[in-house]
Amino acid sequence: MKRCLSAPRICPECQRVFQGNGWDGIDAHLAREAWRRDAIRTSVAVDQVRPIQKEQLRSMRRSLLAAAALALLISTASAGDFRAADIAKLPQDKVAVIKANCAKEWGDNFRLREYCEDLKYEALQNLISRGSIGPKGERL
Known part of the structure; x- marks a missing residue:
């Protein structure tokens, strides 16, 4: 069976057409695509986490303010x-x-x-x- 070297080589995941000597650069291309997919997946996860972190920060700020107010009250009350x-x-x-x-x-x-x-x-x-x-x- 004879291979046709003139047929375009296409990436099975993103349909990118490779030019030149067959599949040159496929490893780098697939690694880059995997990195891009992971980055997209991570950014979606981060977007979902951010509102929770903001609420936790607000809660921590409220707790710190309450603790500071309590410390101030105790220090002024025991100032006698x-x-x-x-x-x-x-x-x-x-x-x-x-x-x-x-x-x-x-x-x-x-x-x-x-x-x-x-x-x-x-x-x-x-x-x-x-x-x-x-x-x-x-x-x-």
């Missing part, structure tokens, strides 16, 4: 840092109740006990300065 002299100026019966309540609530977690006491001392001091409670702890 009452010293013994400040606590001595408050009504001592109320101070005893505050200490007992915070000890009952937080047990051996001394950091949270301190935070709890400072928060309540500050609130008590604000009530006294506002005039809602007298300086000796009596209700007005």
Whole structure:
């Protein structure tokens, strides 16, 4: 059987016609076509993933903002840092109740006990300065 060398050689996948010595360059051509198909498939997959990533980024941003706001609130709330002299100026019966309540609530977690006491001392001091409670702890 005799082959016809003058017949065009056509790529079975993309119908590209090869010129010259038969199938010269078919390997490079098929590799390039495979790369192009993979690139198209990947870009479609990336387009499908992008909306999910955007929503995840929005969610992460919201979480970071919430954490920053919480840290700011905690740092300003614990800014009272009452010293013994400040606590001595408050009504001592109320101070005893505050200490007992915070000890009952937080047990051996001394950091949270301190935070709890400072928060309540500050609130008590604000009530006294506002005039809602007298300086000796009596209700007005």
